[in-house]
Amino acid sequence: MPFEEVVGRRDVLRLCGGAGLLPIAGCSGTATDPSFAVPSAALTDEPITVELDGLDPRTPVTVRASAASRDGTRWVARAHFETDGDGSLSVPEQAPERGTYATADPMGLFWSMRPADATPGNRLPPEVLFVPDETAYDVTLSAEANGRTVAESTTTRRLYDPRIEHRTVGHDAVVGEFFAPPGDAPAPAVVHLHGAGGRPHVPTGRLLASRGIATLTLRYFGDPEPIPDTLAEVPVEYVETAIEWLRGRERVRGPNVGLFGFSRGGALALLAATRSDAIGAVVGWVPSGVVWEGLGYGRVPAGTSAWSVDGEPVPFLELADADVGPPPTPSLPFFEPTLSAAGEDELAAATIPVEEAETPILLVSATDDRRWPSTALSERAIDRLEANEYRHEYRHESHAGAGHYLRFPYLPTAGTERDVRHVYGGGAEANARAAADAWAETVAFLADALGGAVE
Template identity: 65%
Template sequence: MSRFCEAAANSKGMDVGSLSDRRAYLRAVGGLGLASLAGCVASDAAPSVAVPSSALTDEPVPVVVKDLDPGASVTLRATARSRSGRRWESRADFVADDGGVVDVSERAPLGGTYDCADATGPFWSMRPADAPDGPLPPGARFTPPEGAYDVALAAERGGETLASATMTRLLFDPDVESRPVGDGLAGRFFAPPGDDPVPAVVHLHGAAGRPHLATGRLLASRGIAALTLQYFGDPEPTPDTLTEVPVEYVERAVSWLLGRDRVVGSIVGLFGFSRGGSLALLAASRSDAVGAVVGWVPSGLVWEGLGRGRAPAGTSAWSVDGEPIPFLELADADPGPPPTPALPYYEPALVGATEAQLDAAAIAVEDADAPVYLVSATDDARWPSTAFCDRVVDRLDAANYAREYRHDRHSGAGHYLRLPYLPTPGVSRDRLHVYGGTPAANARASAAAWSETVAFFRRSLSA
């Protein structure tokens, strides 16, 4: 069994919500009933595809083809449309068991777009239908339609459709509250349905400069209020570029979040991606109001900021009290024509830095008073996130850090982690950037990181 198969098998029990929570939610959106081709249960029943009618995107779902002839060959095809209207498709070839059943979670395909027993394989392995094999077209990446998208599943043999079903993948609970932040902050606030006080986090985006709204909505769907904060970019009062961004700005966001009636307790979490992960560690090291910090592919070192076109800015990415925080300069590199990795800017600079420079640029994570959860990718082509996270853990070890801390390394995965079970072919690179990883490794890492992050925040921020 491959590493992804092992992770997929383990994910069947992923803790993204209690059973009662899931049942209540599914009742609200129309029930879990099986959408399948009509047919009786007698031995001569027509083949059918059984799948839940709807589920949140982070839920593994059972897909079962039934009432086939024992030992019959069948192809399961899944198709969906991206936001642009492009058709994406996965394919898996199976042989039915002695009962005429193919349970996708238990049976490995003989061929297709993925290669192991995995309930989620038909979803994450979808590729553009016009590029079923080989390299993907430049910039091909599945961006789901806003809110939800349908996945059509068909059992085929010899070009004939034996049975079909359609399910809806929900990006978030439609009853999630959403509103702009204001009060001198740029961002959006998402709260779970209902009126009960809930734990809350501030989410910090990466160097692309765009808040991760989908992450905020899905967190709220799982009972965690989220402020997706924009800390640089177009809207006032943030800096135009990733240059000397005030750490105090995040502290203001924490205070704003604690002032909401829906937020329980006196602490909130920080959840940062890439550069945002570094900002989360910085803010946590300065604030007692931070009760949990999560960094996906972060750095525990302060780096040079990025100006227009993500060019080196000549000053720190972050500031405190109006002064730039000591930083490591990016290496003078020429990675060639796009798409390009960013590693040539970071790895030589890390290797060539003196101990004094490394000490000056290191984030004092040991000054935080919060549990820490770090996620890295060993094939990260943007920066060496695994080495960065190892340095954070070494620093916490040396300080005998009293709170929980953990670093999960995801072998073979790249920088571009995303919400679970969205198609991952195409996230290894785009027209401009190389991110690294394989579709299977990126799918495994995204699913595991999300499940562990939700569980971590629930555990750490419980009242």
């Protein structure tokens, strides 16, 4: 990346004893002093190489990582290794003998961090989640051997490129935030559609723009006008209006734009794609190929469809009547019984006619999704594409053991299984791997389908 300073092992050794880019402990001007080789900064979605040099051969060493959450809580991870025959260690290539993660993983020390005061192996309280500062956070790496710290370095994880452009959309008919890549050249573009939480995914828009994809993070229900107050009979035409607004920007390279939807937004993306020929790609994360009942105030069943077309509710499946107890709770019991009991005609009417789209489609699901059965709901869409011999590219990536809460790659995933209100499913490692794979696949898919290059 243009703003990154990726420094190799020899460069690090050369910088010891001088004014270098990396803060390194143990540099005394000799190549035998222990030292880290690590980039000084990288985007949060970029895996980095962490290497350690200058120790004796076959030396036990503990590598620790620590970072501060936005609330000041210190998060930590550790891994125990043994150096190789020349006294060096490459973290990506070596499985730790023990630690907070188990297999060879270049980013294991990053996603496996937990609060420093957490009891190892125990579930965190539901209110605990690593929330970084808005722009970036620092991760400090330290190496311990023979009972003392022998090397230390800090690497910055940027949430986005600070050179991206941002503007709040002031159009009377569109509510959202627009982000464009650095520079002034037109770029491929997407509309990002949030889930039932009702707020635009601004961090997603920033990171996509950092990767060369202009993004409108659209809000389609809640305040302010003209959008509906609740997730009930949201006009699909509103997405079409947003597409046209985006296509009219000087920073957008057309003629087509993509749709990228999360959860309920994934269903909306698929539905909108059946109506517009201005869509060049569709990505749905933990989406549904079936239309469901909407949600009213307090997120109670709305008694009508989540979506409307031409002022009429789109045919839908009702949410089941379920007693899930006090929060945090899963919401699967509201979906699975109805899906199992629905008659063939009822299910067919509520299924999105995805074969009517004219664009490549990528769906990403999680097999331990506790919010709704995203794998089964995605397979419903894929089955329909296959049955109709869909002529465009389509894929479904199902992530084993992962839950509904997919966030940016390599952020600590402890706490992503649930929060104070909801159970999302999955586990720390499965969620970390799903997030990394899904994001990389999505960015590459969008860039390829829309004719752009990943920065």
